[in-house]
Amino acid sequence: MDVLSDxxxxxxxxxxxxxxxxxxxxxxVRAVEKSEEKYSKQLWTKFADLGWLGLCLPEEQGGQGLPLTYLGLVLEEVGRYLAPLPVHSTMVPALVLASFGTPVQMKLLERVACGELLLSFGIVERSGRWSTDAIALSGRRDGNDIVLNGSKYFVDNFRIAQKCMVAVRMFGADGGDEGPAAVLVDTASAGIHCEPLLTTAKDGESVVRFDDVRVPQSNRVGAPRQGRAAVDALMDYASVFLVSQMQGAARRAMEFAVEYVKHREAFGQPIGAFQAIQHMAADMVNAVDGTQLLGREAVWRLSRGLPARVEVAQAKSFANEKCLMVCRSAQQMHGGIGFIAEFDLNLWYRRVTSWTLRGGTTYEHRARIASALLDTPGEVRLGRALELPAAAPD
Amino acid sequence: MDFAFTEDEERLRAEIKAFIARQLTPEVKAQLIAEREGHGRGPLAAAFFRDIYERGWLGVSWPKQYGGQGANRFAQYIVEEEFYRAAQLVIGGGGTGVPAVLAAGTEEQKRYYVPGSIRREISFCQGYSEPHCGTDLAGIRCRATRHGEIFIINGQKIYTTGAQAATHIYLMVRTDPNSKRQAGLSILLVPMNTPGITIRPLWTIQSDPPAPPKTTYGEPRTNEVFFDNVEVPATCLLGAEGDGWAVAQRGLNLDRVGAWRYLISVMRDEDIVNLIKKDEPPTEGLRQDPRVRDKLAELWTEGQVCRLMTMRSLSLEQRGGRFKYEGSAEKIWAPEHGVRATEAISQILGPYAQLLNGSPHAINNGVFAHNLLGAFQSTVNHGSVQVMRDQVARKGLGMPKQRN
Incomplete structure (x- = not known):
């Protein structure tokens, strides 16, 4: 045990x-908000050239094969600087491929590692719910193809990605329900319609409609029996790496606020000398540190191949409330100026607001934790990992 | 980054659990409780401690040359956790006492106090608070006047929990009568049987009826301790004369973290989940209540943060580092979680949560009601959460001191 970074x-x-x-x-960050692509191609190239994308990808595919914890740390920095890069939306499906992909699919990772292949993923649908049960987009087997029909909402960076990993519900040619699965789709396929959204983050989310989109059966990720596991992994990576970003961003917002109140004078002294402000700041420290510990533990468990669904849920449910509280408190400490568009702090506030609503809300994640606590046999004890019952809500 | 105990550590935990299941009989438990109440050590309790001692589980992380095992801080934590869970037995001690002696003591003091504590022949109570100052510790008035090779102590301490059973008091005194605030304070290790010391009990809101096991701050009594021309040799001084503030700071930080602090803050989370999942009257059906499920998941997650902050402190200690703000931060989070959980649990249980130990229909011997009387104590003791917030802001974030 050593929960600190080595x-x-x-x-x-x-x-x-x-x-x-x-x-x-x-x-x-501001310039990219106004751009069409919603990412900086120049920065992406530099970022990829430095090898950051391959950090946790397999060595056989040109990666460095480091544990997932390293990607978590890098995403903390991506969040800290609000880097307008499709790192999260590319790496989440890439990691699913690394775990479940066929040899042909694994080959794609070579192009991910060098920054050539941008990915995206679609999970949530019109209900907005973060749950496998809410996945209705159908993938019907038809000869050697799968035919996709339905819509994915809140898909990040779909418009710039070449491929999208779509969580679907599979049906046999006879119409029999075969459960959830992940399918890789070329974003330029016929029958795809993409509608950009305008979010508080002012980034690249879209609604993507699939009308009789045909993909070869070989685009299905993993063996048929691994469909649910692949979708679970997709969802867990999406949630937990958002926590890394949120924590990095919230910590930066806190640092801005602390710096500001050390210099902003009112009532004859820096307002940072008042306990009302200091005590707010102390609570911000515990909120970001708590998020960091929960998030890092969840990523660490994933990196070791240990069950981590409950730990991911703990981290995201906590991060949603606490990171928003930290950014809102940072706004509070800044007073009126924090509200002005050209003042940078609101870049952080707007993004964290949006990230708290993606990858599962507080209530959805707590439902999963509650299920592990209450719908399982035996007594619980903190420090001993919980297991989910088979029919747990996602 | 590593969030798991090692195989060796897990083996140690299994050994301790097996030992406890075998040796901690109800008779032994009764003698342990009697000892805590100041009735001295019974023969069964003595044998129990001898057994633990012979297995090397007392002073696990303390240096070998003073009778410890020289093992790491996590092994020590595991011992502390298992014995506290089993019998609310505090093994290893907090920051006052041995860790402070190890940090600031002379060779002679280490050779005397460390092995004695390991054999549980020496125990400390904490002499910090005075009637006019607790949180503002720098206001201490209790005075020790030096006369050559002796000190003469006069003054009063208050909220000296465990004074009736301790062999020594870890006493903060003003040795320089002309000093102000933090300067001129010293730490003395004073035997409680020194003539001139009077202990007077202060009965707490947990005294009638007595709190059941697992209550947070369930102690029925604390004490006032009076010093009337108490004469001790100058060798009782811990660290340099006038350096008491620095000596105490490190000890206090260690008191704010660790297995004991963690467990008193979170055991109720486990208890309420385990109670509700039994799904029996009077809590039948709560298991399916979405309001209850959401709240329990929230409390559980907060409890995990308590655990992880504890692991962070141990990681820092194990690396030989000092706390910058982490000990103070944990001393905000864990006690306040304990209070939030206690109050939320009482709203989940409804009127049953008011029933004290011995009342008809009390749940788990009234532990949830007694927690309502005790939990908030942990946001007061060992530095109030308000002072802890000052420290996090000033030491952790470098925020300025207020000008008058």
Whole structure:
């Protein structure tokens, strides 16, 4: 047990942070918000050239084969600098491929590692619910193809990605329900219609409609029996790496606020000398540190191949409430100026607001935790991992 | 980054659990409780401790040359956790006492106090608070005047929990009468049987009826301790004369973290889940109540943060580092979680949560009601959460001190 970063982890995180500090000023974040693509191609190329994308991909595919914890640390920095890069939307499905992909699918990772292949993923549908049960987009087997019909909502970076990993409900040619599965779809396939959304993050979310979109059966991720496991992994990676980003972003917002109140004078002294402000700041520290510990533990468990569904749910449910509280408190400490569009702080507030609503809400994740606590036999004890019952809500 | 105990550590845990299941009989438990109440140590309790001692489970992380095992901080934690869970037995001690002696003591003091504590022949109570100052510790008035090779102590301490059973008091005194605030304070290790010391009990809101096991701050009594021309040799001084503030700071931080602090904050989370999942009257049906399920999941997650902050503190200690703000931060999070959980649980249980130990229909001997009387104590003791917030802001974030 040592929950702190070791030397190499700290070094990698620091290096990623220094790179983004130099290359990703708030002015770039603003410029990208107004762009069509909603990402910085130039920064992406530099980021990929430095090898950050391959960090946790298999060595056989040109990656460095490091544990997932490293990607978590890099995403903390991506969140910290609000880097307008499709790292999360590309790496989440890439990791699912690394775990479940066929040899042909694994080959794609070579192009992911060098930044050539951008991915996206679609899970949520019109209900907005973060749940496998809410996946209705149908994938009907038809000869050697799968025919997709339905819609995915809140898909990040679909418009710039070449491929999208879509969570579907599979049906046999006879109409029999074969359960959830993940399918890779070329974003340029016929029958796809994409409608951009305008979010508080002002990033690249879309609604994507699939009308009789045909993909070969070989695009199905993993063996037929692994469909649910692949979708579970897709959802868990999506949630937990959002936590990494949210934590990094919230910590930065806190640091801005602390710096501000050390210098902002009112009533004859810096307002940061008042306990009302200091006590708010102390609560912000515990909120981000708590998020960091929960998030890192969940990523660490995933990196070891240990069950982590409950840990992911703990991290995301906590992060949703606490990271928003931290960013809102940072706004509070800044007073009126924080509300002004050209003041940078609101870039962080707007993104964290949006991230708390993706990858599962507080209530959805708590429903999963409650199920592990209450719908299982035997007594619970903190420090001993919980297991989910077979029919747990997602 | 590593969030698991090692195989060796898990083996140690299994050994301790097996030992407890075998040796901690109801008779032994009764003698342990009697000892805590100040009735001295019974023969069964003595044999029980001898057994633990011979297995090397007392002072696990303390240095070998003073009778410890020289093992790491996590092995120590496991011992502390299992004995506290089994019998609310505090083994290993907190920051006052041995860790402070190890950090600041002379060779002679280490050779005396560490092995003695390991054999449980020496135990400390904490002499910090005074009637006019607790949270503002720098206001201490209890005075020790040096006369050559002796100190003469006069003054009063209050909220000295466990004074009736301790062999020594870890006493903060003002040794320089002209000093102000933090300067001029010293720590003395004073035997409680020194003439001139008077202990007077202060009965707490947990005294009638007595709180059941697992209650947070269920102690029925604390004490006032009076010093009337108490004469002790100057060798009782821990650390340099006038350096008491620095000596105490490190000990206090260690008191704010660790297995005991963690467990008193979270055991109720486990208890309420385990009660509700039994699905028996009077809590039948609550298992399916979505309001209850959501709240329990929230409390559980907060409890995990308590655990992880504890692991963070141990990781820092194990690396030989010092706390910057982490101990204070944990001393906000864990006690306040304990309070939030206690109050939420009482709303889940409804009127049953008011029933005290011995009342008809009390759930789990009234532990949830007694927690309502005790949990908030942990946001007061060992530094109030308000002072802890000051420290996190100032030491952790470098925020300025208020000008008058």
């Amino acid at each position: 030397e190499q982890e700290a070094l990698i995180q620091r290096t990623a942070g220094e790179f983004l500090a130099a290359e990703c000023p708030p002015s770039l």
